[in-house]
Amino acid sequence: MGNKNTMPTNVSAPLTQDSDEVQEIYCEECEKYEDRYAPADGFCVDCVEYKCVDCLRNHRRNHKNHTIVDKNNMPQDFYFIKYSAHSKELITFYCSECEKGACQVCKNNDHKNGRNVSHMPTLVKDIHFFSEIKYQFKYDSSLCLLNENTLLATDYGSCSLIIFKITKTTSQCYDTIKTLSIPWDITKVADNKVAVTFPNERLLGEKMIELITFSDSMSVVDSHYISVSQPYYGIAYSNKTLIVSNEENENVQILDMSGHIIKTIGKDHNGKPLFTAPIHLAVSPDNKTIYVSDWDRHTVTSITFDGKIKAIYKDDKLAQPSQLTVDDSGTVYVCGSASHNVHQLSSDLTKVKILLNESHGMNRPVSVAYCKGNNRLYVGMWNSNIKVFNLK
Template identity: 30%
Template sequence: MIHSPKLVDVGSAERCLQHPHNIIVHYCTSHDEVGCSECTSKNHSACAVESVDSIAVGTIDSVEYKHLIKELTEVKHQAEENEKAALDNKLKSDKSLSSTMLDVRTFKNDINAHLDQMEKEIENQAKDANVEYKIAMDEKISESKNVQKNVEKCLKEFKDLETKATRLFIKITRRKMDLLKFRHDSERYKPAPAQCFSFKPNVRLSDIFRTSNNLGKLEIGQECQGLVSVTDPTEKLTVVVNEKQTRRGTNKPVAQKELCSVNQVLKTNEVNSDFGTVMRDSTEKENSKYDVDTNSETNSVVFEDNGGPNLQINADGKLIVKLFSDKEDCDISGIDMISDNELVLADYNNRSVKVLDMIKNKITHEMKLEYHPYDLTVPCTNTVAVTLTNTIQIITKSHLLRLGDSITVDGECYGITSSRTKYFVSFIKPVPKVAILNHQGDVLQTFSSDHIKRLAIKRPRYLDISPDEKYIYVTDFGKDCIIQLSASGELINTFSDASILNGPYGLHVDERGCVLVCNYGNDNIYEFSADLSKHRIVLSKSDGVESPQVIFMCNKEEKLYIASTDSADCNEIQVFSHYECSKL
């Protein structure tokens, strides 16, 4: 339908963009365009043209107008969201940058701390050698002075007798043997050339810094999903931004900037990586790499006893814990889990704490200690507490293992376990007891024969707590028993049967509340109910268990880890997979 143009208020009319002196009066339905009379006559003479005023009637209620308003509103909302997201991304990027740079500084500080530690060790080695040498020289000085003193005495005697020929002759005759002795002593205490120190740098360590131009690699992605530091000491350090995308493999990072590509970073207290060597001992040591022992037979047994079947356990291989640098066979006296893929171990014989990567079956960290470690626990992420005679030593793990604070205790401590706020510690001297300490080392409670009626502890060893922290379980190696205490200090129960327990050592309370005990003397593992009233053998010598010392269960991975001592398996941790069948 064609409408005739109406009179238009020129002041409020829209002007034509092509002919600004004209106002818009027509709409071409064929081209969906508006224009003035001149536009219509030139470009739309053959088209269906209508009056703008006529066709505009009802526009505000039209579907097209409502749809346009909706779309514009959506676009405006999207722009607002984009602005908000961009502002938020700026904050996230700043936060991510701060976190990443903190990781970089932490890594650098760890390296510096490790270098300082290695420098201190080599300095102590050199000083000890110098002290020994000076002691030897002092001995030669002292003996040389004695020779001088005796010779001077002899010369004086001769001088005094020069006017008395007979007595001089007798004295000379008697002193001839002394002269031989003086000459022998003088030659005997003649010092060798002076001790001289020189330094041979660790070539591998030197090559790392000589061939590396950076500290690590930074990957910048489209969206920061979180910062993850790859700390595998056998691979180059990478700080990954946008970890989720790169692991999925769906998107590549938008850009990559290399901070560093150190192919062999300073290996975390790197097993056998020293600062250098004083030439008095120039032996360099190499890292050891181990493979999973897949040749062990796999047995599957369902154990049944008073309460019916409970755990099915399968032999699942072995983890190698001995290092090339270890001077003794291992004696793993403590096990705990420090991360999803890592066990932390106390090696009593080699005076060290080791971190074992279970996926690679490889020791990745080692820290040498001044004293033999008895047991350890992981009270919180990347923190280990180790019992060392009269001290609980804190060790932290980042890229390296580092010594933290130490807690001095009032006796020789042995076993240790922990909760989020407390340590539970057994003491063997001077008074056998169990103590509860906070993480600052303050003693909260003490349980001994002097404090609890009917409690007779002789040689407490390992201990653990129930999942709800209501009970403490302790093995007593001296009385061949297991003791159950309440957290408030009451004796709940004691299991003692010489036909069953023979040297109980390590124990672990699982998430069901059942107690797994290393029965050292009888070469088996016992499982006890929470109240110690029921029990059964779950592993024995026929399963390859011999002289078991410590045990740890990872419920998440459904794995059981057992370390033995005084056996052929002392340099390995036996791994068993398990699953729950029914409650004991």
């Protein structure tokens, strides 16, 4: 084991709800019923719908109990993006058969029967888009919530850890910590401490796990490297042990905090491999179950700490599962990077529903983190920004 310093670099950047693509949001009521575009002047939380001045006036008169958010505070909703095939059109519909978004022109031309086409606001009654953290990841990322005000992310392409400071304001800064190799996964070890995997030994000279301790102001006060014998990708923490996944050897291992192997889990009782490409891990709130996403098998597997299989989740609408997270009730959320969705599962891996899909702006989601304090889900996209959702 050796000690090396990790140097932070302060960089200013926005964490905002603004959209670079579309400056104006339009009244959905006018668009649906009058076939015209009028600038939105507010947002009805109960209807999940943008409305112009006239429509808001009528809406307040007819629905006095509904909550209205004014123009300055209304969300910048995810589906108001321009469609590349029809540059003047906005994506405001979603086809459940094609599992793709559609503009008005596409709806009229390609989805004429309309049976499987829904207006997007009707699909999001149980989940509201909160904001978008605008940071351009270079390729892939993993997320870790240190507390409800601090989100950390690995940025594979830039060999960096990113610290996002989350507050109620719409614009914040982030700090960049340059790393000596490509960081893969990150997990919380303590209130001020994380562990990061570095499976690529070509840059470090050896395979490493780094333990980083932060001050209250999120400056690095200690950086400690653990030399390990195998290239570990996914990582989770439980009861003073590190649970790690080894994609090359197709197994999951439990390590002590010095990196020594306590247990290897890779085969079932018949000697058959349990995994093909285990790349991310999560642990249940009671610290009795390990959840493993398998990129090649398109599965999520739950196992006990002694290696017994509890359940396997496989669904034709889950492709290349990536990072997964578990909330305090035991609900599992897993990113389907190639299926462009996030699946919500019960603790025994029974499918609850596809919580997020392309209609929610999912485009190769690869990372996810859950915040208990505000019941919020952070979802990172491949080579793109982080979307933030309030769960009901």
